[in-house]
Amino acid sequence: MTTLPISADQLSTPSVIANPYPYYHELREHSPLNYVFLPAGAVAGINEPIRAWALMRYADVYGALRNHDTFASSHSLAGKVVPRLALIHDDPPRHTRFRHLVNKAFTLKRIEALKPWIATVVNELVDHMAVSKESDIMQDYAIPLPVRVIARMLGIPGEDYVRFKLWSDTFLAFSSMTPEERAKSNQEMMAYFGQMAAARRTEGAEDLITALVEANVDGESLADTEIIGFCMLALIAGNETTTNLIGNMLGILVDRPDLWQQLRADRSLVDSVINETLRIESPFQRLSRITTRDTELSGVSIPQGSLVTIYYGAANRDPAEFPNPDEFRLDRDLRNHVAFGMGIHYCLGAPLAHAEASITLNALLDRFPVMQRGNIPAIRQTTSLMVYGYQQLPLRLLTSK
Ligand code: HEM
DSSP states (O other): OOOSSHHHHTTTSSHHEEEOOOHHHHHHOSSSEEEEEEEEESTTOSOOOEEEEEOOOOOHHHHHHHHHTEEEOOTTTTTSSSSSTTTOOOOOOOOHHHHHHHHHHHHHHHHHHHHHHHHHHHHHHHHHHHHOOOOOHIIIIIIIIHHHHHHHHHHOOOHHHHHHHHHHHHHHHHSSSSSHHHHHHHHHHHHHHHHHHHHHHOOOOSSHHHHHHHHOOOOOOOOOOHHHHHHHHHHHHHHHHHHHEEEEEEEEHOOOHHHHHHHHOOOOGGGHHHHHHHHTTTTTTTEEEEEEEHHHHHHHHOOOTEEEEEOOOOOOOOTTTTSSSSSSTSSOOTTTTTTOOGGOOOOOOHHHHHHHHHHHHOOOOOOEEEEEEEESSEOOOOOOSSSOOOOOOEEEEEEEO
C-alpha cells in the first residue's frame, strides 16, 4: 500500500474541515479507494482514531448507497456513546417498518400546509436584518429558521429553539466536549421528547408528534421510544444541514451579482441554484456504513465487517460524474447529486429543506436588489467533520443599487 498524500491528523485540522475539497481530489486521484485513519470522534460512538475505507468516487458512493444489504447502517458502533438514531442507523426490516410509519406523518401535504407560516417567519427574520447595515446571516437567519420550522412542525414552543440548537450542536460536535457532557445533553433531549410524546397520547394536537402517535400501518404503530428517536433525528439531521444549505447558497450568490440580477428576473432558476449549491457545497459531508459480507468496489476487496465512510461531498465533486466539478454552473444535469443520499435512506426532509431554501431565496430576491459581503470576514465552521458550512457569514442587504 502506498503512502497517503495526507495524514489522518490532517483530516481533522481546522483548515481541512473548512475546505476539504482539495484533499478529496488528492485522495481520489491517489487511489480509487483509500483506507484512511479517521480521527477520534469522527464516527458516532467512537472516541479513538479508527480505520475506515473512504468512498470518494461517485460510482462507489452510488454503488454503496444502492446496496444497503452489503453496506449496512446499523452497526454496533452506533449507540456506544451517543444514542442510536432511528432510521439512519436502521436496516430492513426494522428500517422499512419505521420509514412506512414515519412517511404517514411526515407528508408532502404537511410541508405544503406549513409553507405560508414559513414565509411569515422568513419575512420576520429578514425584517430584523434589513434594518441593520450588516448582519451575520448565520446567527440572525440561517440558524433560527430551520429550528423554528422543525419546532413548529413537531408542535414544540418556538421559544425552546435555543435549547434545541444546543442539543443539536452537542450531538454533532466532536472535539469541543467531553463524552460525559455530550451524554448529559443527549439525556436531556430524550427526556424532553419523552414528555412531549406522553402528553400527546393524553391529548392530541395538530402537529407531527400527534401524527406520529397516531401513525398506523397494518395495525402497527410507533412506541414512545421510537417517537423520541425520530424527534431527535429530525432535530439533528434537519437543522444544521438546512442552516448550512442556506448559508452556503448565500455565500456563493454574494460573489455573483450578475447571477443575483438574473435570478431576480427569472425565478425558474431558483431550484437549480439550490441543487447546484447542494452539489458543490454539500451541507452533509459524510456518514458510515459497515460491510455485512466480503465485497469489492473499484476493483479493491473490502472484507466483511469493515467500516466504510461515504463522502457525499466528495462524490458530488467527482469529475467523472460532474465535469469541472469545482465550478458553480446551472446548466448541468443536477438530478444525480447525492447531497440527500440515495436509495432507502434518501433524506426524508429533502422537500422541507428545499422549501426553506426556496422561500428564503425568493424573499431576499423580492426585497433586495443588492447583496454584498459585510466588513467582518466570513468564517467557515471548523469543529464538525460531518457538515460543511459557515460559522459566520456577514452580509449587507441593500434596498437600492
Ligand atoms: C439541506 C438539508 C439536508 C441535507 C443535506 C440532508 C442530508 C441527508 C442525507 C445525506 C441523508 C442520508 C443518510 C444515509 O445515507 O444514511 C439524510 C437522511 C435523513 N434526513 Fe436529511 N438532510 C437535510 C435535511 C433534513 C431535514 C430538514 C430533515 C427532517 C426534518 C431530515 C431528516 C432526515 C431523515 C429522517 C433521514 C433518514 C432517512 C432514512 O434513513 O430512511 N433531513 N439526510
